[in-house]
Structures are given as C-alpha cells and as structure tokens.
Amino acid sequence: MSETRLAWLLLGGYGLLALVPLILAAAQGLPPRPFLEDLASGLALVGFAMLLLEFLLSGRFKGLSAAVGMDRVMQFHQIMAWLLVLFLVLHPFLYYLPTESATAPYDPTAESGGEIGLLPSLTGWAAWFLLLLLVFTAAVRDDLGIRYETWRASHGVGALLIALFGLHHTVEAGHYSGDPLLAGVWVVAVAIAIGALLNVHLLIPLRQRRRPYRVHAVRHAAERTWILTLEPDTAAGHPGDLFPYRAGQFVWLRFERALFRITEHPFSLSSTPADGPQLEVTIKEAGDFTNGVGDIPQGSRVYLDGPYGNFTLQQGDVRPLVLIGGGVGMAPLMGLLRDVIRRGVNRRVRVIQGNRVAEQILYREELAQLARDGRVSVHQALSEPPADWDGERGVPDEALLNHCVPESERGNAVFYVCGPPAMIDSVEHTLLHRFRVPPERVICERFRYTLDNRRGSTGRLLRACLGTVAVLVLAILLFALR
Ligand SMILES: Cc1cc2nc3c(=O)[nH]c(=O)nc-3n(C[C@H](O)[C@H](O)[C@H](O)COP(=O)(O)OP(=O)(O)OC[C@H]3O[C@@H](n4cnc5c(N)ncnc54)[C@H](O)[C@@H]3O)c2cc1C
Structure with a gap:
C-alpha cells in the first residue's frame, strides 16, 4: 500500500475512533437539549476520546512508526493535542453562556439532568487544569529550561491523572456517559490508554531485560x-x-x-x-x-x-540514491549507504555532507575509500573552510545542490535527508519546490519533533489533518443541532 493511502487510512481510522462516543451518545435517543449544552457535551465526548487516542500515538507501536515514520506520528500527536485542548477548554464555559433553559451562571444540573456531586465536579476541574498545564509545559519546556527527562516523566504522570480524573468526571457527571454502554466504552478506552503507557514504561523495560x-x-x-x-x-x-x-x-x-x-x-x-x-x-x-x-x-x-522509524530503503529499488546529511545527521545515512554497499546493490549513490569545520566530518576515511573505489560520489561542504580546503564551500543549500546533483539525476533519484532542522527545511524546500522532486522521493528524518517547518512535510501533514479536523467539528455541530 502506498504511503499516502496508508496515511489517509490512518487519519480516517483516527477520526472514526474519536467519534465512537459521540455516535453512541447520539444513538441513545435522549430528548435533544439546547444547542449550547449539546455542543458542550459533543466537545467533551470527542475531546476526551482524542485525549485517550494520544496515549496510543505516543505508545511506541513499531508498525505505526515503520509505516508512516515516528516523526509524523509525534507531529500528529502534537497537532491533535492542540485541537483536543481547544475542545476540552471550551467545554465547561459553554454552560456559562445563557441558553433558553439553563440558569446562568454555570448550572451543572442543566448538563446532567441531575445534580453533579462535589467529587465529579472536582475531578472535572482537576483534569481541566492539568490539561492546560501539560500542554503549556510541552510548548515552552525548552524556554523554561525544564530537563527533557523531568518533562517527559511529568508528561506521562500528568496524562495518566487527566485520564483517570476525566473518566470519573465523564461517567459521573456526563449527560450521555452515564449510559452503561457508553460508560463501559470509556472504561475500556481508558484501560487501553493506560496499557499503552505501561507498555512503554514497564513492559518494554521488562522485555529488554531478556536481551x-x-x-x-x-x-x-x-x-x-x-x-x-x-x-x-x-x-x-x-x-x-x-x-x-x-x-x-x-x-x-x-x-x-x-x-x-x-x-x-x-x-x-x-x-x-x-x-x-x-x-x-x-x-x-x-x-x-x-x-x-x-x-x-x-x-x-x-x-x-x-x-x-521509516527512514529506510525500499526493497528492490535501484534508482539513484542521494544522501544529504548535516553533522550527526549522517548517522542513519551511513546505515543506508553501508546497506547498499554490503548487499552489493547496483545503485548509483551520491553523498552530500555538510559541516561547519573539517573536524566535524564523520566517517571521513570510510567515505574517502568508497569514493576511491568508485562506489559512491562524495561532496563534502564546509561553511567555515580552512584556506587549503579543496572540497565544497557553504551549506547544502540550493546553490550547492544545483552544483552537486546533475539535472539528469533529479528526475529519478531518491533523496534521503537528515541533519539540523534548518538544513532539512531548506533542502526539502529546494528539492520539492525548485527541483520539482515529488514528495514520495524526498525522505527526511528529524531528530526533533517540532511543527516549525510549515513549507515541507510538516505543512503537508497539517493540510492532511485539516480534513480530519473538519469532520470532527462538523460531527460535533450536527450532534448539537440534531
Ligand atoms: C529519531 C531520532 C533519532 C536520533 N538519532 C540520533 C543520532 O543518531 N545521533 C545523535 O547524536 N542524536 C540523535 N538524536 C538526538 C538525540 O536523541 C538527542 O540529542 C539526545 O537524546 C539528547 O539528550 P541529552 O540528555 O544529551 O540532551 P538534553 O539536553 O536532555 O536534550 C536536548 C534535546 O534533545 C531532545 N531529547 C532529549 N532526550 C530525548 C529523548 N529521550 N527522546 C527524544 N528526544 C530527546 C529534546 O528535544 C531535547 O530538548 C535522535 C533523535 C531522534 C528523535
């Protein structure tokens, strides 16, 4: 199956799973409530389902990461986190707005048709505040100087608490989630989410012990x-x-x-x-x-x-290979290059390696030997070259790529790119928009999962997500208007 088709399948599957509680709520046949109240319920039903799906996205599933790439999975995790936060943050405030039946300000009885006890109310607000804290710390952890390990541990514990508090609030206070079938679905979904967390932090370490x-x-x-x-x-x-x-x-x-x-x-x-x-x-x-x-x-x-990860070669592919690496980004590219050489695959390989100074060049001897043997063409560029440097000068930008990759090669070569984020962004842009290389022939590996690069693969992912977002929003509106 092509990668694009698979990505659409996954986006569709995600959308469907996120809508299961909403569909079950609509199927209960309860009398409709004022628009804003059902909108609040719809946002919570979909938002909480998305929150639980976040556990699966960060749950290290090898098949998923091998199919679409861990970077895209984690970027999707971040995009959907922003959307679900929007849904869940809005949820309680909609009860404050005047409707034809609710008595403002926030009247919890209007939500459930009965009184919300103190505990479900507390767990709801606890989950709400924790969610804001979790997203805020994820967005600014570098600026706040939070150690990665500290952030990751608190992210896991915070997510677990939100799921448990959220479950309690949903089942005890929700207008629709008190229904035994929907309540059962929530319990199972939370159990699966916690299972994904335990898999990463308990089961995988236990399995590793044996190897x-x-x-x-x-x-x-x-x-x-x-x-x-x-x-x-x-x-x-x-x-x-x-x-x-x-x-x-x-x-x-x-x-x-x-x-x-x-x-x-x-x-x-x-x-x-x-x-x-x-x-x-x-x-x-x-x-x-x-x-x-x-x-x-x-x-x-x-x-x-x-x-x-899916930064891998396609089986049986013999098209020319262009490996573009910056700094330690050469690491996975060297794996690909060695694979082609060791397996004796008859494939033209070109390496374009960017560094600041000569002391940073990785695998220098090995690459020089392969070049001498005629197995690979190597272009090494330094942005701060010494006076006697006889390689390329500058960074792997459009000018350098123009110089190193012959036009005849651009039409059918497969490009693998790994390096600092700014280098990947610029190379990806040149390949896609200046050389007109189709996206399926430009494969990038990112060492940081950010959403900064909107012009390249991240932009494509964001655009692909728009369809799923539109379906979710439309479904919530239809639910509230029914
Ligand atoms: C798919 C992938 C492949 C990578 N391959 C290589 C490689 O081959 N060689 C190499 O030198 N580096 C690689 N990295 C980057 C490497 O993981 C980080 O440089 C390293 O984890 C930094 O840890 P630290 O404690 O020294 O630095 P810190 O100061 O703790 O972290 C610096 C930054 O590294 C990232 N980071 C730290 N810990 C983790 C973690 N556990 N998981 C994800 N990101 C983290 C965070 O963005 C953090 O802000 C790769 C990263 C990814 C995501």
Missing part, C-alpha cells in the same frame, strides 16, 4: 561525536541472535542503572543488518546525557528498544 547488550567499544569519531559499538551480552542471557532492524531505523537506548527510570534516548543505527549482531550508533554531545557518552566504560550494560 541485554553491552558496549563493545567507544571511539572518538569527530568533534564532540562518538561511535558506540554494541553487542549482544550473551553471558548475561541474550540469545545472540540478530537485532531485527532495517538500515536507517533508530532505537531507544537505556543504560543499565536506568531500567525503569526515564533516561532513555533515541539514536539512529549507523550499522546495517549485514554487519551481523553488532550494532553501531553515532552520538553527538548535545546535553546532559550525551555530553558524557565518551566516558561510558567498555562493557557497560545497555538495553535497546526498537527498531522504529
């Missing part, structure tokens, strides 16, 4: 960048079999003392399955964990969760 790895070697690769080789720790119980990944995918790494602590980090594999059971990751110092990676002792225990 421990050890650090075989740590070597300096380039300025503030290290290559770690990992091997199955057979002495500690690993069966010694191959890790079932595809070149270009990534894993979450968790070091021994942190089995249940949330100190795991995602890193792309720069090895290829053809290398055997040994795996390689290339890590650049970027913060509190990665700054110490060069000091990790040989033999350290490490656990892997994965593989994830």
Whole structure:
C-alpha cells in the first residue's frame, strides 16, 4: 500500500475512533437539549476520546512508526493535542453562556439532568487544569529550561491523572456517559490508554531485560561525536541472535542503572543488518546525557528498544540514491549507504555532507575509500573552510545542490535527508519546490519533533489533518443541532 493511502487510512481510522462516543451518545435517543449544552457535551465526548487516542500515538507501536515514520506520528500527536485542548477548554464555559433553559451562571444540573456531586465536579476541574498545564509545559519546556527527562516523566504522570480524573468526571457527571454502554466504552478506552503507557514504561523495560547488550567499544569519531559499538551480552542471557532492524531505523537506548527510570534516548543505527549482531550508533554531545557518552566504560550494560522509524530503503529499488546529511545527521545515512554497499546493490549513490569545520566530518576515511573505489560520489561542504580546503564551500543549500546533483539525476533519484532542522527545511524546500522532486522521493528524518517547518512535510501533514479536523467539528455541530 502506498504511503499516502496508508496515511489517509490512518487519519480516517483516527477520526472514526474519536467519534465512537459521540455516535453512541447520539444513538441513545435522549430528548435533544439546547444547542449550547449539546455542543458542550459533543466537545467533551470527542475531546476526551482524542485525549485517550494520544496515549496510543505516543505508545511506541513499531508498525505505526515503520509505516508512516515516528516523526509524523509525534507531529500528529502534537497537532491533535492542540485541537483536543481547544475542545476540552471550551467545554465547561459553554454552560456559562445563557441558553433558553439553563440558569446562568454555570448550572451543572442543566448538563446532567441531575445534580453533579462535589467529587465529579472536582475531578472535572482537576483534569481541566492539568490539561492546560501539560500542554503549556510541552510548548515552552525548552524556554523554561525544564530537563527533557523531568518533562517527559511529568508528561506521562500528568496524562495518566487527566485520564483517570476525566473518566470519573465523564461517567459521573456526563449527560450521555452515564449510559452503561457508553460508560463501559470509556472504561475500556481508558484501560487501553493506560496499557499503552505501561507498555512503554514497564513492559518494554521488562522485555529488554531478556536481551541485554553491552558496549563493545567507544571511539572518538569527530568533534564532540562518538561511535558506540554494541553487542549482544550473551553471558548475561541474550540469545545472540540478530537485532531485527532495517538500515536507517533508530532505537531507544537505556543504560543499565536506568531500567525503569526515564533516561532513555533515541539514536539512529549507523550499522546495517549485514554487519551481523553488532550494532553501531553515532552520538553527538548535545546535553546532559550525551555530553558524557565518551566516558561510558567498555562493557557497560545497555538495553535497546526498537527498531522504529521509516527512514529506510525500499526493497528492490535501484534508482539513484542521494544522501544529504548535516553533522550527526549522517548517522542513519551511513546505515543506508553501508546497506547498499554490503548487499552489493547496483545503485548509483551520491553523498552530500555538510559541516561547519573539517573536524566535524564523520566517517571521513570510510567515505574517502568508497569514493576511491568508485562506489559512491562524495561532496563534502564546509561553511567555515580552512584556506587549503579543496572540497565544497557553504551549506547544502540550493546553490550547492544545483552544483552537486546533475539535472539528469533529479528526475529519478531518491533523496534521503537528515541533519539540523534548518538544513532539512531548506533542502526539502529546494528539492520539492525548485527541483520539482515529488514528495514520495524526498525522505527526511528529524531528530526533533517540532511543527516549525510549515513549507515541507510538516505543512503537508497539517493540510492532511485539516480534513480530519473538519469532520470532527462538523460531527460535533450536527450532534448539537440534531
Ligand atoms: C529519531 C531520532 C533519532 C536520533 N538519532 C540520533 C543520532 O543518531 N545521533 C545523535 O547524536 N542524536 C540523535 N538524536 C538526538 C538525540 O536523541 C538527542 O540529542 C539526545 O537524546 C539528547 O539528550 P541529552 O540528555 O544529551 O540532551 P538534553 O539536553 O536532555 O536534550 C536536548 C534535546 O534533545 C531532545 N531529547 C532529549 N532526550 C530525548 C529523548 N529521550 N527522546 C527524544 N528526544 C530527546 C529534546 O528535544 C531535547 O530538548 C535522535 C533523535 C531522534 C528523535
């Protein structure tokens, strides 16, 4: 199935699941209430369902990430979070607005047809405030200087509390959710959501225990960048079999003392399955964990969760390959390149590598050897080159791509891009809008899941989501107007 078709299928499936409680509420045949009250209920029914679906989106499902890419799943998670927050934030205020029957200000009895007890009211407001806090901290965590691990732990705990408080409020206070069938659906949905959370924080770590790895070697690769080789720790119980990944995918790494602590980090594999059971990751110092990676002792225990992602080669594809990498973004590209070479695939490969200074160039010797052997064309660009630099100058922008990628190649090459966000945005823009390369031939891997780049793949995702958003809003309006 094509990726686009799959994406539409997933968006449709998401929309349908988000509407299940609304459909069940409408099917109860209760007498209609004033528009604003049913609008408030409709927003809450869909908003709470979307909130529970957020658990699944961040639940690390390998099939989902391999199909559409983890970056897109997490971006979708963020887009839908904004929408559901809007729905749920509006929900209580609609009861304040004057309607033909409600007695303003907020009259909870108008919502449920009976008195809302103190507890359901409290759990509703607790979930409401926590939700705002959760989204606010997610949006500004970098500006507030919150450590990633602290934020991630509080995000998980906060989401769990919102789900539990929300469930209590919904079933106890909801006009429609008191119905046994709908109440049952909510209980099952919350259980599945919590299951997805437990899977990441409990079941995956437990499963990892049976397949421990050890650090075989740590070597300096380039300025503030290290290559770690990992091997199955057979002495500690690993069966010694191959890790079932595809070149270009990534894993979450968790070091021994942190089995249940949330100190795991995602890193792309720069090895290829053809290398055997040994795996390689290339890590650049970027913060509190990665700054110490060069000091990790040989033999350290490490656990892997994965593989994830769809930054992979298509089986049987022999079209020319253009790999464009900036800094440590070369890591997954090196996995792809090694895969083509080791499997002896007859495919033209061009590498365009951007760095600031020569000391940052990764895999320099290996690439030089492959270039000498005529296996790959390598263009290395420095934005701050020394006087005697005989490679390219500048960054991988339109001018450099124009110079390095012959026109004849642009018509059928597949482009893989990984690097700093600004580089990916600019390269993606050049390929899509200047070289007119169709989106399915431009594959990007982002190390940060932001929604900043509206011109490239993020813009396409946002536009694709508009259809789902429109359907959800329309369904809520029809529910309120019925
Ligand atoms: C799919 C993917 C593949 C990656 N591959 C590589 C790679 O091959 N080589 C490499 O050097 N880096 C890679 N990264 C980036 C790497 O994960 C971060 O640089 C690293 O986690 C930073 O951790 P820190 O504690 O040193 O820095 P911090 O100061 O804690 O974090 C710096 C930033 O890194 C991101 N980050 C931190 N921890 C995590 C986490 N657990 N999950 C997701 N993002 C996190 C956050 O955006 C954070 O703001 C990849 C990231 C992703 C999402």
